[in-house]
Amino acid sequence: MKDFEDFPEVSLQEVVNAEPAIPLTRSADPHVQDDISEIIAQARRENRTYLMEHECKEMLEILGIATTGYLVAGSEDEAVEMSRSMGYPVVLKVVSPDIVHKTDAGGVKLNLKNDDAVRGAYQEMMQTFKYQHVIGIAVQKMAEPGLEAIIGVTRDPNFGAVLMFGLGGIFVEVLKDVTFRILPVAREDVDAMIGEIKGRRLLEGYRGQDVDREALIDLIMKISDLVTLFPEIRELDLNPVFLYRKDNVVVDARMFVGDAVEAATRAPAHDLHDFFYPQSIAVLGASGVPGKLGYNVFRNLLFHDFQGKLYPINAKGEDVQGVKSYRKITDVPDPVDLAIVIVPAAVAEESIAQCCEKGVRYIVVETAGFAETGEDGKLAQRRIKAIIEKTGARLLGPNCSGTINTHHNMVQSIGLIQEMGKGNIGMIAQAGVYAAGILTGLRHVMDFGVVATIGNKMDISETDILEYLGTDDHIDVVSIYMEDVTSGRRFIDVAKQVTARKPVIVLKSGRTAAGQKAVASHTASLAGNDEINAAAFRQSGIIRARDNEHMFGLTKAFARQPIPKQNSALVVTYTGSLGVAATDMLYTNGMRLADLEPDRKERLLKILPDYVKNLNPVDFSFSMDAEQLIQTLQLGIDSNDVGGLIVVLQGEILGTFLEPLKALDYKGKPIMTCVACKEFMMEDVIAFEKAGFPVYATVEAATEALATMYHYGRYRTEQENL
Ligand code: ADP
Ligand code: MG
Numbered sequence: 001m002k003d004f005e006d007f008p009e010v011s012l013q014e015v016v017n018a019e020p021a022i023p024l025t026r027s028a029d030p031h032v033q034d035d036i037s038e039i040i041a042q043a044r045r046e047n048r049t050y051l052m053e054h055e056c057k058e059m060l061e062i063l064g065i066a067t068t069g070y071l072v073a074g075s076e077d078e079a080v081e082m083s084r085s086m087g088y089p090v091v092l093k094v095v096s097p098d099i100v101h102k103t104d105a106g107g108v109k110l111n112l113k114n115d116d117a118v119r120g121a122y123q124e125m126m127q128t129f130k131y132q133h134v135i136g137i138a139v140q141k142m143a144e145p146g147l148e149a150i151i152g153v154t155r156d157p158n159f160g161a162v163l164m165f166g167l168g169g170i171f172v173e174v175l176k177d178v179t180f181r182i183l184p185v186a187r188e189d190v191d192a193m194i195g196e197i198k199g200r201r202l203l204e205g206y207r208g209q210d211v212d213r214e215a216l217i218d219l220i221m222k223i224s225d226l227v228t229l230f231p232e233i234r235e236l237d238l239n240p241v242f243l244y245r246k247d248n249v250v251v252d253a254r255m256f257v258g259d260a261v262e263a264a265t266r267a268p269a270h271d272l273h274d275f276f277y278p279q280s281i282a283v284l285g286a287s288g289v290p291g292k293l294g295y296n297v298f299r300n301l302l303f304h305d306f307q308g309k310l311y312p313i314n315a316k317g318e319d320v321q322g323v324k325s326y327r328k329i330t331d332v333p334d335p336v337d338l339a340i341v342i343v344p345a346a347v348a349e350e351s352i353a354q355c356c357e358k359g360v361r362y363i364v365v366e367t368a369g370f371a372e373t374g375e376d377g378k379l380a381q382r383r384i385k386a387i388i389e390k391t392g393a394r395l396l397g398p399n400c401s402g403t404i405n406t407h408h409n410m411v412q413s414i415g416l417i418q419e420m421g422k423g424n425i426g427m428i429a430q431a432g433v434y435a436a437g438i439l440t441g442l443r444h445v446m447d448f449g450v451v452a453t454i455g456n457k458m459d460i461s462e463t464d465i466l467e468y469l470g471t472d473d474h475i476d477v478v479s480i481y482m483e484d485v486t487s488g489r490r491f492i493d494v495a496k497q498v499t500a501r502k503p504v505i506v507l508k509s510g511r512t513a514a515g516q517k518a519v520a521s522h523t524a525s526l527a528g529n530d531e532i533n534a535a536a537f538r539q540s541g542i543i544r545a546r547d548n549e550h551m552f553g554l555t556k557a558f559a560r561q562p563i564p565k566q567n568s569a570l571v572v573t574y575t576g577s578l579g580v581a582a583t584d585m586l587y588t589n590g591m592r593l594a595d596l597e598p599d600r601k602e603r604l605l606k607i608l609p610d611y612v613k614n615l616n617p618v619d620f621s622f623s624m625d626a627e628q629l630i631q632t633l634q635l636g637i638d639s640n641d642v643g644g645l646i647v648v649l650q651g652e653i654l655g656t657f658l659e660p661l662k663a664l665d666y667k668g669k670p671i672m673t674c675v676a677c678k679e680f681m682m683e684d685v686i687a688f689e690k691a692g693f694p695v696y697a698t699v700e701a702a703t704e705a706l707a708t709m710y711h712y713g714r715y716r717t718e719q720e721n722l
Helices: 012-017 024-028 030-045 053-062 076-086 115-128 187-194 213-229 293-303 345-358 375-391 437-442 462-471 488-499 522-526 529-539 548-560 576-588 598-607 626-638 655-663 682-690 699-721
Strands: 071-073 090-095 108-112 136-141 147-156 160-167 178-182 233-243 248-250 253-257 280-284 309-313 338-341 362-365 394-396 403-405 425-429 448-453 477-482 504-508 543-545 568-573 644-648 671-674
Touching: 030 053, 030 213, 030 253, 053 090, 053 253, 071 076, 076 090, 076 115, 076 136, 090 115, 108 115, 115 136, 147 213, 147 522, 160 187, 160 213, 178 187, 178 529, 187 213, 213 233, 213 248, 233 522, 280 293, 280 345, 293 309, 338 345, 345 362, 345 375, 375 394, 425 462, 425 548, 437 448, 462 477, 462 488, 477 548, 488 504, 488 529, 488 699, 504 529, 504 548, 543 548, 548 699, 568 576, 568 626, 568 699, 576 644, 576 699, 598 626, 626 644, 626 655, 644 699, 655 682, 671 699
Parallel strands: 280 309, 280 338, 338 362, 362 394, 425 448, 425 477, 477 504, 504 543, 568 644, 644 671
Antiparallel strands: 071 136, 090 108, 090 136, 147 160, 147 233, 160 178, 233 248, 233 253, 403 448
16 A cells, blocks of 8 residues: 555646656666666565556556556545545546456446545445455546557567557447567657558547657657566556657556566577578489389489489488489588488488588488477477587578579479579578479479578578578578568568568468467567567558468569669550559559650550540550550650550550560550460460560459559658658
């Protein structure tokens, strides 16, 4: 119980109008830290993980955050005395370590206007909670109604502290209109969060209800500071915070504390250049028997004409596919840069140990049967980790399909891969199928530079490879297929660096949360895995793909076409309906139809059939030939108002457009093509793709790709200007 004399009388109006009492840096003041630590320590001594409202608010006040107060009365008379001194109306709330949701329990009495009301409410609550452990009754000033917001923090085992912001009440309860960021955040991040929620107009002056945005950002930054300084705070809800035209006040607060848990961290990767450019490769488990995985891996290295030295390692010691082999890697007389392990799981550990003995720096373990199979496999991975840590070797996999670097004629895949072009796409995939089955098809229309499959990623992770691809000059765009992000905050930092230079497109599977955790805080219950991943992607400038088709559709656009400099497109179509669809898609994606200059409009009218009057989308009504198309596109290329071109082509005569389109000079403007039912004219479509024209089955996909490129370009410029 608090002694009332300790607390100066402060009217709410004073609180609301006050400047932030203590600057942010005050949290670095050792006394502040000691005071807050003591509140947490007290709860821990009592074996509590839940901090009651008055305790939380005391902490917040120490940090200079305005609250409705944290007085607790021990008797009816004391409650009346407190109410009188702070001035009516007041609020009474039950204070109990067992009651987390006070309203639901009947523990909140609002708008009490006089002594009698306070006495009545006090007695009623004592009756309601007579069998519960009640510490006292909180007496607070009744706050003026404001716009209700919720601010929360939860801890993710991978990313660490995650911040949530949203509007309170129905907005959070029903609409779940909240947004997340991984901490720590900068003021700009918080500002972006506030602008991201659906109800943002309520904050930005809808019906004159604008709120003090700077004060809100101050508050959120202080909360970010608090949980960064105190890793014992596991969950926190400020719900509600009332936002006013000037300042804000925290009306309710709860926290859960526990042992500090550090987020996943990994040592920063060293430069992986030699991993992608080894001069010599040993293949442990290389085989001369077609059909075996060890055959495929070695075959791929030979077939793609790897220029360095190859050492098949095979227990029988026979030549493998015409190459002299060794029984053990330690028998190889020369140094080995990289070893691929494709032996049975039972002998994989021993093989890896021998690689380390040989002094190999990079080991690619394609063998499966580890963590993905259960506890024994997890234990085996831990033992392997200990083995490689002794020599500092880096390991990719296990359970992967190795890497491909077409610029180094190196294909390590477990599936046989035919010719590949040398391209500018970097692909990182958790699943081996991206360097096998999927690649078998894609290699016809996309040229990859690097493909890296990471499998169980017990050592080298998606983050390490992403960091490398950011530095590889052959690579202009990175696509990632991932099932989980395991490198925590480092992923965000690395991705942010890379996206400032190259687009990074991520397809993350496992969006749906299977089974919601039972949690007491609002924030934790709203923070599903996908929300947290989405926040991490947003924070790092990553483009998120919905599915494989979307991912590869964007990848090929970025790989082959320049980024549009304006948000305006010229749409050329042979059918009106697809022009309408393109228009819709442009405007829903923050783009628009370009407006040609009057003289260009006139020239366009001369190209079009007489009955056509619509000049963007330019609709040829099934009468467009290559000559007309080229003339129309030329007008778009020359027009100052055209950022990009979207062309809907008739599949039946697709082939007739290719050479004329190839001959045009696009002057740095991108072109996206749509061929409805393209899967039935594959030969022509492949020819188009090879010539660098991305082909989409729907005009929506073509338009969306253009819009995504435009927005990425803007993002990159913003990053450059920071
Ligand atoms: P709980 O979330 O545990 O049910 P709260 O303290 O949030 O309890 O109270 C419930 C609701 O009552 C709040 O969402 C707010 O609308 C209102 N309320 C609580 N305290 C005050 C106060 N001091 N001034 C004004 N309204 C309040
Ligand atoms: Mg509440």
